[in-house]
Amino acid sequence: MVLSSLISTERVALVTGALLIVLLAKRGYTIIHNQYVASPLTSQQSAATSKPEATELEALETNAPVSVNYFPSRRCNYTCGFCFHTDTSPFILPDDQVKKGLRLLQEAGMRKLNIAGGEPFLNPRLIGRIVKYCKEDLKVESVSIISNGSKIPESWMERYAQYLDILAISCDSFHADTNRSIGRGDGEGNVDRLFKIAEWCKKYDVKFKLNTVINKYNWNEDMTTEIEKLRPFRWKVFQCLIVAGEN
Numbered sequence: 727m728v729l730s731s732l733i734s735t736e737r738v739a740l741v742t743g744a745l746l747i748v749l750l751a752k753r754g755y756t757i758i759h760n761q762y763v764a765s766p767l768t769s770q771q772s773a774a775t776s777k778p779e780a781t782e783l784e785a786l787e788t789n790a791p792v793s794v795n796y797f798p799s800r801r802c803n804y805t806c807g808f809c810f811h812t813d814t815s816p817f818i819l820p821d822d823q824v825k826k827g828l829r830l831l832q833e834a835g836m837r838k839l840n841i842a843g844g845e846p847f848l849n850p851r852l853i854g855r856i857v858k859y860c861k862e863d864l865k866v867e868s869v870s871i872i873s874n875g876s877k878i879p880e881s882w883m884e885r886y887a888q889y890l891d892i893l894a895i896s897c898d899s900f901h902a903d904t905n906r907s908i909g910r911g912d913g914e915g916n917v918d919r920l921f922k923i924a925e926w927c928k929k930y931d932v933k934f935k936l937n938t939v940i941n942k943y944n945w946n947e948d949m950t951t952e953i954e955k956l957r958p959f960r961w962k963v964f965q966c967l968i969v970a971g972e973n
């Protein structure tokens with residue numbers, strides 16, 4: 727992506743991130759810290775959530791890797807302009823080494839594993855094996871996946887949802903044109919798939935979460951009507967950052 731475009735995207739995001747916080751607060755959403763994490767919580771829940779969790783405090787004290795983000799592959803079928811996972815390395819570890827790494831992390835204190843990418847569901851069997859191993863063998867408390875939602879079949883949910891606590895889907899717009907401009911495929915079908923996945927999460931008892939990156943194409947889109955219909959348990963709103971040499 728052209729640098730000037732990125733810079734303007736970042737500036738817009740900085741300003742619009744603040745505006746969005748005001749809008750979300752007015753709509754009854756709760757903003758946690760400065761991460762633009764918005765959840766339709768009660769004030770009691772909000773007070774509890776806005777404090778650091780006990781596990782986070784323990785991690786600070788002991789240096790244990792309590793919450794781990796794992797990127798099995800950086801490959802993705804989308805080309806979002808702000809993304810820093812641009813397939814700089816398509817390498818995927820063999821299963822035995824994946825398991826060994828996860829076991830060492832669990833022994834060192836890992837309680838939460840989040841699988842991201844790239845698009846994790848370009849390797850659905852691998853992802854299935856990882857979530858199963860983490861729940862069945864390692865007894866990891868929370869296992870989550872972040873996906874762009876374009877490659878999740880219901881058959882995967884049928885088989886592996888029992889090993890998954892949270893499924894987060896990235897959604898930057900509810901308009902095909904905007905999704906196209908951002909680099910989210912041809913923009914067609916994204917919204918339908920999103921609602922389908924939200925339904926599957928209910929059906930298979932997985933928490934459904936949404937992630938949105940504010941950028942120059944979506945900064946003035948009011949997404950609240952659709953978000954209220956989707957009712958994610960949490961909606962995370964990000965501003966994009968420039969990572970030197972990556973995006």
Ligand code: SF4
Binds near residue numbers: 805806810811874896
């Ligand atoms: S969907 Fe996610 S991983 Fe794929 S290009 Fe977009 S931001 Fe990057």
